[in-house]
Amino acid sequence: MNVKRILSSCLLGVLLTSSVLAERASAQVEVILGNNHQHEWRERERERLVLLRREREYRERREWQRREHERREWRDRHEHDYR
DSSP states (O other): OHHHHHHHHHHHHHHHHHHHHHHHHHHHHHHHHHHHHHHHHHHHHHHHHHHHHHHHHHHHHHHHHHHHHHHHHHHHHTGGGGO
């Protein structure tokens, strides 16, 4: 009976230890994944901001080109007024 009790308590100790270690490992994995999710979010946000900046620069460049084109057309139409 003593051998069964010793084996039982050893097995119980192993189970408790493994569950505590598993809980810590799970917490560490969650921290790692949590940070990874946060990193992925930051990366997506950075890419979104880069895309928005490119779109704004494209619109500004097109607007500038349109105004330049209008200025040239106006100058071409009114060129004789300057002579």
